[in-house]
Amino acid sequence: MTTTPSSSPLVLIAGHWLGAWAWDEVLDHLNPSPAIAMTLPGLDGDDPERAAKTLDDQASAILDVITRLRESEDQPAIIVAHSGANAPVSLVLDRHPELVHRVVWVDSGPVAPGSIYAPDLPEGVQELPLPPFDVLGQQASLEGLSAEVLERFRARAVPEPGPVLRQSVELTNDARxxxxxxxxxxxxxxxQMLELARAGHPMFAEVANxxxxxxxxxxxxxxxxWSRPGDLAQAIQSAASRTD
Structure with missing residues (x-):
């Protein structure tokens, strides 16, 4: 494997509760390639119908962006997906793998066919707000986040649409x-992650494939x-420049 400067455009997609704004500090450090950050359908706080959005809506929005980039840049995109963006991005990889030059998972990874983020979420729950940080911290590490960053996270977070959390990720194309x-x-x-993947842990099993x-x-x-934006930008650039 070698590295070479990449001309493929970068599309950055954050996880649950987050929009394009989450990448602001990373974008400040990215310069060799065209880079844009997306706000997925359902995570735009100004959209009055956002709570009804689905994973299909999110996947379609990503496909629209990378299709336009393919036409304008004449290069397939590199998708950078964080956390819960893995479900719609897995759908994109399944439906149009030819439009993606590389996928970079940030503390995330591809989901397995049939995965549902919150299968027990009642149908009557329209949206899931950002939990209290003491609860969130039991689910995912808050290491490196200052009080100021947490305050911004709380102020700007948008509740995750219920349909997104309940929808099964149907995958059929092995080309993904x-x-x-x-x-x-x-x-x-x-x-540790690779060991879990080899052992068939449901959260990481797809990595082994x-x-x-x-x-x-x-x-x-x-x-x-937020905790290491400059280092993350450097890691993304390194990943984008790899050739297989």
Missing amino acids: RTVPTTLICCSLPSA LEHLDVMDLPTGHWPM
Whole structure:
């Protein structure tokens, strides 16, 4: 494997409760490639119909962006997906793998067919707000986040649409596993993650099926775009420049 400057455009997609704003500090450090950050359908606080959005809506929005980039830049995109963005991005890889030059998972990874984020979420629950930080911290590491960052997170977070959390991720195209993949491991070391993948852990099992995989360690919490934005930008650039 070698590295070379990448001309493929970068599309950055944050996880649950977050919009394009989550990448502001990372974008300040990215310069060799065109880079844009997306706000997925359902996470725009000004959209009065956002609570009805689905994973299909989110996948379609990503496909619209990378299709336009393919037409304007004449290059397939590199998708950078954080955390819960893994569900819609997995759908994109399944439906149009030819539009993706590489996928970079940030403390995340591809989901397995049939995955549902919150299968027990009652149908009557329209949206899921950002939990209290003492609860969230039991689910994902808050390491490296200052009080100021947490305050901004709380102020700008948008509740996650219920349909997104309840929808099953239906995957049928094995070509999704041939897209070159980089895992940037933050809250869990790569060695431990790969061991869990080989053991068939449901959260990581799909990693074991990837044909072109490399891993990078960036030790910090689950939100490295705030705890180590410059280092994350450097890791993304390194991943984007890899050739398989």
